Amino acid sequence: MDNRDEHIERLIVRYFSGEALPEEAIELEEWVDESPEHRKYFEEYRFISNNTGQKKKYTKVDTLEAWQKISGQMKPPAISLKRKARDQRSIYNRIWLAMAASFTLIIGLSLFLIFNRRPDNIKLLSSSELVSKDSIIFRKVSPTVKAALNRKTIVIYSSDKTGKKNEINITGEAFLDIRHSKDTSIVVRADKTIIRDIGTSFNVRAYPSDNEIRVFVESGKVEFYTAGLKGIIINQGETGIYNKTEKKFVLKSVSDPNITSYKTSTFIFRNDSLSKVVSTLNSVYYRKIVLAEKGLADQKITVTFRNESVDTIAEIIAETLSLKVKCDSTTIILEHE
Amino acid sequence: MYSDLELVTGLREGNELVFESIFKNYYERLCNYANTFINDMTDAEEMVQGTFMTLWEKHDVIDVHTSLKSYLYRAVHNNCLNHIKHTHIKREYNNEYLHYADIEYEQVSNELMGKELECKINTAINSLPPQCQTVFKMSRYENLTYNEIAEKMGISVKTIENHMIKALRTLRVELKEYLPLIILLLWFKNLN
Numbered sequence: 001m002d003n004r005d006e007h008i009e010r011l012i013v014r015y016f017s018g019e020a021l022p023e024e025a026i027e028l029e030e031w032v033d034e035s036p037e038h039r040k041y042f043e044e045y046r047f048i049s050n051n052t053g054q055k056k057k058y059t060k061v062d063t064l065e066a067w068q069k070i071s072g073q074m075k076p077p078a079i080s081l082k083r084k085a086r087d088q089r090s091i092y093n094r095i096w097l098a099m100a101a102s103f104t105l106i107i108g109l110s111l112f113l114i115f116n117r118r119p120d121n122i123k124l125l126s127s128s129e130l131v132s133k134d135s136i137i138f139r140k141v142s143p144t145v146k147a148a149l150n151r152k153t154i155v156i157y158s159s160d161k162t163g164k165k166n167e168i169n170i171t172g173e174a175f176l177d178i179r180h181s182k183d184t185s186i187v188v189r190a191d192k193t194i195i196r197d198i199g200t201s202f203n204v205r206a207y208p209s210d211n212e213i214r215v216f217v218e219s220g221k222v223e224f225y226t227a228g229l230k231g232i233i234i235n236q237g238e239t240g241i242y243n244k245t246e247k248k249f250v251l252k253s254v255s256d257p258n259i260t261s262y263k264t265s266t267f268i269f270r271n272d273s274l275s276k277v278v279s280t281l282n283s284v285y286y287r288k289i290v291l292a293e294k295g296l297a298d299q300k301i302t303v304t305f306r307n308e309s310v311d312t313i314a315e316i317i318a319e320t321l322s323l324k325v326k327c328d329s330t331t332i333i334l335e336h337e
Numbered sequence: 338m339y340s341d342l343e344l345v346t347g348l349r350e351g352n353e354l355v356f357e358s359i360f361k362n363y364y365e366r367l368c369n370y371a372n373t374f375i376n377d378m379t380d381a382e383e384m385v386q387g388t389f390m391t392l393w394e395k396h397d398v399i400d401v402h403t404s405l406k407s408y409l410y411r412a413v414h415n416n417c418l419n420h421i422k423h424t425h426i427k428r429e430y431n432n433e434y435l436h437y438a439d440i441e442y443e444q445v446s447n448e449l450m451g452k453e454l455e456c457k458i459n460t461a462i463n464s465l466p467p468q469c470q471t472v473f474k475m476s477r478y479e480n481l482t483y484n485e486i487a488e489k490m491g492i493s494v495k496t497i498e499n500h501m502i503k504a505l506r507t508l509r510v511e512l513k514e515y516l517p518l519i520i521l522l523l524w525f526k527n528l529n
Binding site: 009010012013014015016017018019020021022023025026029044045047048049051052053059060061063066067069070071073074133134135286287309310311330 | 369
């Protein structure tokens with residue numbers, strides 16, 4: 001064992017003994033990132049360390065989930081100090097968060113009721129608007145509707161004055177889980193299309209830049225139509241597509257297994273080309289994967305990822321196809337070894 | 338693709354995309370690092386999230402002298418030391434400080450670890466020289482720092498460190514037939 005090996009071993013032991021200074025931890029992690037052999041050596045020590053302590057010490061963290069939690073609490077840069085302090089405390093207290101969410105909901109509903117008392121109120125009043133910007137967010141938009149919003153999505157929830165007729169307007173992509181209620185009806189609008197549901201969960205993809213609006217039904221069934229066209233009925237597992245220029249509806253009985261990956265953090269690939277895999281992953285993760293050579297695009301892969309960070313996914317792909325991974329803060333490059 | 342300077346500048350300007358990029362790049366690593374001090378991943382995650390929230394709240398006054406990476410690791414390190422200090426004070430207050438002599442060295446239950454492996458680990462620990470074994474147990478099972486062990490045993494911190502290296506090296510050698518299997522199992526876990 002030479003001096004370098006001894007130095008690394010010392011760093012590893014210090015790290016797993018809770019003694020590593022910041023610069024030592026950084027040096028060690030950079031060494032681990034250098035090669036799969038280094039990582040394997042490090043993981044062996046991690047395993048020994050995990051199994052010789054008072055309790056289970058290591059569980060893999062879910063960066064995406066943590067980011068969703070954090071980004072949901074981030075306020076725009078210019079906010080008052082009072083709110084800043086309140087927001088920071090909220091990170092440490094999930095119960096408080098739930099209370100805050102309920103409070104916001106109550107304020108929203110109160111405003112809605114106050115406005116509704118006015119005799120000249122319009123037929124539908126906007127009671128809440130969700131904007132996801134660059135994050136994926138999960139929210140309850142009404143007592144009967146839960147929503148997951150993909151990036152760059154706006155969901156507007158409106159009700160009539162009795163609260164019985166409700167409308168959800170989607171620009172972007174959102175997954176809706178709607179609980180059936182005898183007393184209320186919900187109509188979902190995306191661009192010019194209308195989706196009428198009867199207690200179900202479904203995904204709507206309607207980005208203004210796309211020429212298609214896609215509705216995938218996870219459970220139950222929906223009617224998918226426009227004001228002038230009768231449209232189609234979409235059953236569980238099916239995808240309905242509306243072509244905006246041709247103004248035509250098409251029904252697909254086999255749906256892409258990764259339609260709701262942004263919500264589930266699960267990706268299923270079955271003998272899919274690497275170019276398809278990369279484009280699916282890039283539509284969900286902020287950090288983008290890039291193929292360094294054109295020849296890589298047609299390589300096939302069968303794999304399932306659940307709750308993995310994009311770095312881990314890239315490493316697994318690289319390992320499976322004997323590729324090399326190069327990273328920076330926004331891009332992960334896959335290239336031949 | 339951001340340089341370190343661009344990241345710091347973007348952060349100062351309150352650019353959310355830059356902040357997201359920093360978060361996603363460092364979150365897991367910082368949690369793993371915090372966990373080496375705190376020994377509880379849930380607490381480690383809460384702490385790292387708190388560190389990031391502070392970073393966001395104070396983005397306009399952030400003062401990075403070295404690299405952003407060093408800044409983040411230093412912030413997490415400081416927060417961990419404060420957390421440990423706080424936990425110790427709380428323990429003393431509650432009079433729940435562990436009596437070291439009475440601790441049962443109970444092995445963790447790990448889904449990957451069978452009886453045979455557990456037995457192997459115990460044998461390997463018991464085969465260590467007496468002083469090395471005591472140091473290892475104090476560090477691993479009582480979560481004492483090198484300084485605390487050195488103080489208790491009246492030997493230098495450097496000697497403690499050497500004992501720890503020897504102990505982990507021995508365990509790695511003794512468990513070498515299991516390690517490839519473990520890495521393989523972790524690999525399959527990732528695939529399924």
